[in-house]
Amino acid sequence: MDSSAVEKIIKEIEGYAPTVEHRHIGRVTSVGDGVVAIDGLSKAVMSEIVEFEETGKRTLLRAMEVEGSLFGLVLNLEEDGVRAVILGDTARVYEGMTVKSTGRILSVPASEELLGRVVNALGEPIDGKSAFSNTTMMPVERQAAGVIDRKPVSVPLQTGIKAIDSMIPIGRGQRELIIGDRGTGKTTVAIDAIINQKNEPKGNRPVCIYVAIGQKESKTARIVQQLRNEGALDYTIIVDAPASAPAALQFLAPYSGVAIGEYFMDQGRDVLIIYDDLSKQAVAYRELSLLLRRPPGREAYPGDIFYLHSRLLERAARLSDEKGGGSITALPIIETQEGDVSGYIPTNVISITDGQMFLITDLFNKGIRPAIDVGISVSRVGSNAQTKAMKAVAGGLKLELAQFRELEAFMQFAQDLDKATADRIESGRRMVEVLKQKNGAPIPIEKQIAVLYAAGQKFFSDVAVAQVTRVEARLIEFLDGQISKTLAEIRKSGQLSDASKKQLDKAIEEFRLAHPELFSRTKL
Amino acid sequence: MPDSYAKALWVTIQRGAKSKEAVESIRQILERDGRMALLPRIVRSLQRHAAREGRREGVVLSVARQEDARRARSEIGGLLPEMGIRKDEVTTQIDEHLIGGWRLEGRDRLADASYKKYLLDMYNAATKS
Numbered sequence: 208m209d210s211s212a213v214e215k216i217i218k219e220i221e222g223y224a225p226t227v228e229h230r231h232i233g234r235v236t237s238v239g240d241g242v243v244a245i246d247g248l249s250k251a252v253m254s255e256i257v258e259f260e261e262t263g264k265r266t267l268l269r270a271m272e273v274e275g276s277l278f279g280l281v282l283n284l285e286e287d288g289v290r291a292v293i294l295g296d297t298a299r300v301y302e303g304m305t306v307k308s309t310g311r312i313l314s315v316p317a318s319e320e321l322l323g324r325v326v327n328a329l330g331e332p333i334d335g336k337s338a339f340s341n342t343t344m345m346p347v348e349r350q351a352a353g354v355i356d357r358k359p360v361s362v363p364l365q366t367g368i369k370a371i372d373s374m375i376p377i378g379r380g381q382r383e384l385i386i387g388d389r390g391t392g393k394t395t396v397a398i399d400a401i402i403n404q405k406n407e408p409k410g411n412r413p414v415c416i417y418v419a420i421g422q423k424e425s426k427t428a429r430i431v432q433q434l435r436n437e438g439a440l441d442y443t444i445i446v447d448a449p450a451s452a453p454a455a456l457q458f459l460a461p462y463s464g465v466a467i468g469e470y471f472m473d474q475g476r477d478v479l480i481i482y483d484d485l486s487k488q489a490v491a492y493r494e495l496s497l498l499l500r501r502p503p504g505r506e507a508y509p510g511d512i513f514y515l516h517s518r519l520l521e522r523a524a525r526l527s528d529e530k531g532g533g534s535i536t537a538l539p540i541i542e543t544q545e546g547d548v549s550g551y552i553p554t555n556v557i558s559i560t561d562g563q564m565f566l567i568t569d570l571f572n573k574g575i576r577p578a579i580d581v582g583i584s585v586s587r588v589g590s591n592a593q594t595k596a597m598k599a600v601a602g603g604l605k606l607e608l609a610q611f612r613e614l615e616a617f618m619q620f621a622q623d624l625d626k627a628t629a630d631r632i633e634s635g636r637r638m639v640e641v642l643k644q645k646n647g648a649p650i651p652i653e654k655q656i657a658v659l660y661a662a663g664q665k666f667f668s669d670v671a672v673a674q675v676t677r678v679e680a681r682l683i684e685f686l687d688g689q690i691s692k693t694l695a696e697i698r699k700s701g702q703l704s705d706a707s708k709k710q711l712d713k714a715i716e717e718f719r720l721a722h723p724e725l726f727s728r729t730k731l
Numbered sequence: 732m733p734d735s736y737a738k739a740l741w742v743t744i745q746r747g748a749k750s751k752e753a754v755e756s757i758r759q760i761l762e763r764d765g766r767m768a769l770l771p772r773i774v775r776s777l778q779r780h781a782a783r784e785g786r787r788e789g790v791v792l793s794v795a796r797q798e799d800a801r802r803a804r805s806e807i808g809g810l811l812p813e814m815g816i817r818k819d820e821v822t823t824q825i826d827e828h829l830i831g832g833w834r835l836e837g838r839d840r841l842a843d844a845s846y847k848k849y850l851l852d853m854y855n856a857a858t859k860s
Contacts, residue, residue, distance in 0.1 A: 212857070219857045227810075228843040232836070234786065246783055247839040266828050267847050271854055307841065 230307040233257075233288060238300045241453045242498040243279055245306050246288040254312050254348055255281045257291055260305040279306070280313055280455060283499050290499050292455035294329060315463045316342030317470035322414065325431060325445040328456040328463045333447060334431075345466040347459060351521035358527045360561075363592045364413065364479060364536050367403025367649020368396060370642045373601035373659060374581045374608075375564050378592025379413070379477050380525025380534040384556055386541045386548060387566030391578050393540045395646040396566070397481040398430060400538065402437045403649035404479065413477035413536070415443040418464035421457050421487030424449045433647065450487075454498075457491035465522045465535065472526065472533035480523070484540035485516060489552045506551050513555050520559050562586035575643060582609055594701030597652065600659040604638070611635025630668075637667040640675035653698040654683050660703070661715050669726040678725050682718055690714045733769050736761075737776035741784070790816050790837030793826040795846070803833035806844070814840050 233247030248257065259277040262270035277299050283290035293300055315330030316339050325334040332338060360378035377383045385393045401415040417434075419427045427447050434440040444467060448460035461482045468478040482488070489512060496509035504510045516539075523537035539560065541553050546568065548557070557563055564584040571578035582605075590598050614632050618624065624632070641662050644650070650658075658679055661667070670678050686694065693710040697703060719726060736757060743753045761767050794803050800823050811818060815838060826834070831846035 216853070216857045219853045223849070223853055225844070225849050228841070228848060230841045230843075231839055232841040233839060236783070247787060249839050262847075262851060264828070267830060267850060270847070270851055305836075305841070 230309075232308070233306045235259075235300060235302055235304040235306060236288070238293075238297065238302060240498050241293050241297050241455060242495070243291050243293060243300060243306075244288060245291060248281070248289050248306065248308055251281050251284065251289050251308055252312075253281060253284060256294075256309045256311050256313050257281060257289075258307045258309055259293075259300055260307055261299060263305050278309075280459075282495070283501075292495060292499075293453070294455060294459075297453070313347045313459070314344035315347055315466050317345045317467040318342040321444045321467060322442060323440050323444075325427075325447055326463075328446065328448045328452070328460040330463060330467070343470060345470050347462045347466050348518075349466065349469065349522065351518065352524045352526060352530070356524075356527055356530050358525050358532070359591070360525050360534075360588045361591050362477075362525075362534075363594060363597075363652075364400075364477075365403055365407070365652045366396070366400040367406065367651065367655075368399055368577055369644055369650060369655050369658070370577055370579050370581060371396070371564065372593075372652060372655055373597060373642075374605045375562065375579070375584050375586045376588070376590065376593045376597070377536065377538075377562075377586060378525075378588045379536050380523065381562070381586070381588050381592065382520050382523050382537040382539065382560040383586060384539055384541060384560040384563035385566065386543060386553060386557070386563050387578070388543055388546055388568050391566035391568055391571050392576055392646065393542070393566055394426075394430070394483055396564070396577055396579075397483060397538050397540060398433065399646065399649045400479065401434065401443055401481070402439045402647065403651070404442065405437065405439050406649070406651040411477075412442055413479045413534075414468070414471045415439070416446060416464050416468050416478060416480040417443060418446045418448075418461050418480065418482050420448050420460050420482065420484060421450050421452075421491065422447075422483065424451070437647070454491040454494040457488060458495055461485070461488055461519050465519060465537075468535045469522065472524075472535050473531060475531035475533045477533060478535045480535055480537050482519075482537065482539040484542050485519075485556060486540075486542045486552055489515065508551065512552070513559075516552075516556055517559050520556075561588055575639060576646065577644060581605060581642075582612065594652070594656075596656045596697050596701055596703040597659075599703050600656055600663055604659070608635065608638060611638070633672075634665070634668065636672050637670065637675050638662060640672055641667065641679060643676055650683070651698065653694040654686070656697055656703065657686050657694060657711060658683060660708070660711055664712070664715065666715055666719075671727070674725065681722070681725070682715070685718045685721075686711075686714055689717065733772035733776045734780075736769065736773045737780050740773070740777060741780050787839065788837075790814075790821045790835070792821050792823045793829060793834040793836070793845075794823065795825070795827055795829040795831050797825060799831065799833065806833065807835050807842070810835065810842055814838055814842075 231248060231250045233245040235243055236246045237244040257279045259279060261273050261277060278294045279291035280294055281289050281291045318341055320339045324332055327333050360380045362379045364377045364379045365372055366377060385396055387393050404412050404415055431445055434443055446460050446464040448456045464480055468480050471478050492515050493508050497503060501509045520537055520539060523535040525534040526532055539556060541556050543550060543553055562585045565580045566578045567580045570580060614628060618632060667675050690710050693707050697707055740753055740757055744750055761770060792803055794800050829845040829847050832844045834845045835842040
């Protein structure tokens with residue numbers, strides 16, 4: 208044993224003031240599937256943390272070998288006792304074990320130390336790095352901010368994805384649902400939103416929290432690596448409750464995530480939190496409720512399944528100036544089965560959130576990625592969360608695309624089209640191409656505005672459809688080199704002034720003259 | 732269902748009914764309803780219930796050595812009224828694992844002043860902080 212450890216123990220002995228420990232206790236009468244029936248604990252309250260006394264029947268030496276305390280969460284208060292879920296290794300609990308009340312409601316540690324770290328649903332680090340030393344305990348269950356304590360959503364949260372920032376804009380403090388079948392790019396949209404926050408100035412950059420619920424650990428590891436490579440991990444916290452975690456931890460993880468977010472929100476900072484995905488949290492909660500013998504309802508979900516999500520998502524808010532002005536923006540993800548958005552859980556969450564973006568398998572398979580169906584996607588905050596510059600260039604986009612879709616269907620039956628209709632179809636095709644975007648490549652807002660401005664000026668009308676994406680990329684590169692000051696001005700002011708428009712027009716014309724080979728359109 | 736019958740029988744006896752009469756009543760009810768097959772399970776459930784109540788009501792003072800019992804009883808004197816326990820309800824048992832001090836457990840309450848607890852607290856504070 209090294210001398211520093213000996214010194215530490217000597218200090219403990221000298222400073223120790225023995226006190227008699229008084230606790231309310233119970234005794235385990237049955238344990239199975241992570242749920243414990245406890246006899247006693249008559250003073251226990253809902254969501255109280257209880258501690259399992261593993262050291263009771265052991266010698267001191269054996270007791271010292273016990274690794275960390277084992278806790279449970281009280282979820283059922285019954286006539287003769289309580290039922291609790293074990294927050295840890297269930298194999299450590301046995302029948303007859305003494306259970307002590309702690310008088311504490313479940314809390315997780317939160318502080319700046321968590322930035323860049325991966326934690327479990329209890330806030331414990333699981334990335335192999337040091338333990339947290341200086342944290343504030345935040346309650347996992349907390350009342351959401353009231354009406355008076357809130358301010359309307361008006362500051363944009365830029366995702367860096369053109370289709371979203373132009374037509375389904377998200378504001379800080381909003382809840383926008385990402386919904387779609389498996390493999391449609393839901394997580395990609397969310398991760399790109401996190402990566403894009405590195406384009407925000409440090410003072411305005413939101414803290415990002417990615418809550419992985421019931422996901423494969425390999426997927427979460429891939430996401431962590433991607434964020435690290437993109438330089439986004441420094442301002443991100445990962446809360447991980449993988450598929451191998453007990454249902455209790457999968458149920459708790461989103462609440463732990465938002466509790467950590469509230470630490471930053473209470474300091475006046477903005478937070479972006481992603482719940483990936485709430486369908487798995489609902490399944491975990493169903494499993495827990497059935498084990499707790501709560502009566503099953505529709506699709507065997509418990510009666511309070513709506514409340515599970517509503518109380519979570521209500522904690523996303525934009526606070527008033529008196530309360531610090533911080534915000535939590537939530538991007539919950541829901542996975543549908545075969546595009547069925549009328550399912551129980553999807554309809555519940557749609558009715559709670561402030562808008563939804565539908566990702567469609569057909570669009571994904573056609574190569575339209577992100578596969579967002581802008582026709583049925585909506586942001587209820589709308590242009591309140593857009594800069595004036597974006598409003599100016601994206602105002603008619605949704606309508607144009609809607610008209611294009613109608614004409615595209617009509618085109619299959621009509622043989623000869625008039626020039627106006629043919630032009631509209633060609634323009635719509637090019638706009639669809641402009642809105643395509645590679646994953647992991649979010650675009651800063653000023654460049655989005657520049658591209659959409661160019662598209663609005665019919666810049667792409669002489670570009671072959673298949674070349675639009677390539678030409679767009681080269682245009683962005685060109686503009687970045689030639690008029691970076693103008694772009695910075697657009698970003699800073701949020702407006703597209705006449706002077707900026709002139710600069711853009713000039714630069715676009717210079718690009719056209721410099722690359723005539725890109726503008727030989729071939730009709731399909 | 733056997734648990735419900737067992738609990739009903741227990742409560743009836745607790746309220747002052749004679750055990751023999753209460754058991755006979757239950758037997759007649761089961762016979763009337765055609766549920767005599769439940770009787771063995773009701774008996775087992777009653778035994779478990781009785782053991783549980785006994786544990787809950789029983790108050791045990793654990794000490795490491797017999798010689799520590801007197802001192803322990805004087806130290807817990809002030810705690811007993813708080814816990815709603817009379818002195819004569821306390822039974823003493825020896826648990827060498829405590830090393831020293833005492834541990835009082837009963838009526839869903841725990842008061843632990845054992846040397847084992849103190850040493851564990853110090854060890855955990857020194858090694859896990």
